Amino acid sequence: MPVVNFSRISVFTVDVTCLLLYSIGSGPPLVVSGSDDGTSKLWDLRQKGAIQTFPDKYQVTAVSFSDASDKIFTGGIDNDVKVWDIRKGEVTMTLEGHQDMITGMQLSHDGSYLLTNGMDNKLSIWDIRPYAPQNRCVKIFEGHQHNFEKNLIKCSWSPDGSKVSAGSADRMVYIWDTTSRRILYKLPGHTGSVNECVFHPTEPIIGSCSSDKQIYLGEI
Template sequence: MDERMTPIDKRHADTEAFTEDLSMYEKRILTESSEKRLIKRSRISDIVPVDSRTVTIKSATDRTSKLLAPTMLLSGHDAAVYSVKIDPLGMHVASASFDQQILLWNVHGDCCNYGVLLGHKNAILEVDWSYDSSKIASASADKTVALWDVETQQRIKRWKDHKKVVNSCSLVPRGPSLLVSGSDDGTTKLWDARLKKRAVKTYDSSFQVTAVCFGKDSGQIISGGLDGLVRCWDVRKDAVSMILRGHQDIITGISLSPDGNHLLTNAMDSTLYRWDLRPYLPADQTSRCTMHFSGAKHGFERNLIRCAWSHDARYVASGSADRNAYIWDAESGNLRYQLPGHTGSVNDVCFHPEEPIIASCGSDKQIFLGELSGFE
């Protein structure tokens, strides 16, 4: 077996990471000690997000966020990064990877990697923050869902009811400690972190579930899957209350708007749709699908590429197999930004809750925090 770099050596890459030989998929599973030395991340002052028409180099007087530099590179994962989330307070970032690790980062300053959450035995496909930023949920290919305490960096819950890969998880945006997960076993499960038992509820479908989230409150769960359908479940009635049809391939990401009235969905047919979830549609509206965003692509890797809303619901974003992150105007559907930088598929994107910052992660093992210019 060839000698490989230690975790410390692997994480000592700065801007040279752009010239490393980056594989799309790491075929090895890493088993490492829980003792991790944490180092500062790279800042790149002359690489900035761009829109689809122009490239501009920002000066100090052009700055619109509190990032140390217009673009920050967070390099530390040893394999493809599948999920990245900024916490609701806007202070920290959590990233999840094929390397079985969840890394915790600071948003500001040098974006230091201040924590590592270890415990999953296979790739981690999605993470989500609790509304008070105190906990993180994770979904893994090891068939488990976990809940972590951010302060102690310890796992406080692990649920093993799923029979196959768990693709997605989401914590309730407000209220009780509820969590929803979706799996290749065809089930969507609702969990209560306060209870020491199995899933509170299980919703069965005929196809693998690839993306989940809560609706406007804990009384509604939304799921998407292999059949290209988006299902809205009424938790109180234990039944489907609405089915959204339009995608022609696997749903890879779903995201609820901040006001809870609209849903953003992404699919492997390279379509991104906005849906109206309000119980009663306006008189002049005949379809719940109100916008189609074009530009982002899915590739042969068939990754679960996620999507996101900005905090004010004015913009939506998606990763893409063409190595770019895309941002559109949510109302007009016009493409506002096409952000380069990654050297592999961009698998997830996330907006900062207050500042004009977008986070992205990719199959190139990298995470970017980018400041958006002209982002009103």
């Protein structure tokens, strides 16, 4: 699943806070965006325009897309995750639990769980399967930090789902064991807030980018 995340762009009529490029098989690449005006949009690159808009009251700061191409996930300054049915154009589920703005999210590779990062310094895993128990927040990871800079710090899954990672305002890359919730690694090197980190699809390598304008690759 080739996914590319961009922290911030300003090429539309409003400031876009989050963007995700998604491609399914031989189908056309689609883009999901979230913006300051409270809307999330689905874009078809062939048409060079938005094909659907999902309006909300609050600024959208994180987006993700389901493997089945039937849902998008949004998070924002209201602290909640919303699950949108693309066909109906409406919210079908709201995930409540974060105590501050949601800054990043990513779907697990099997499509069963959603990882979210919040400015409450919590990284959460949600069970988004159709018949999951009502309390869908199944795990919370702690240790990383946000600070006064209020960067939109992202998070990611390892390819096999055994690890999760997040950037941190303390200039470290944090990696946790998914089962035990134990911090496996705190990787130093950056001189600014680490705003995003992603796992290599096949090798034990993690990439990170920072406010220090550097991109690092680290072995784990």
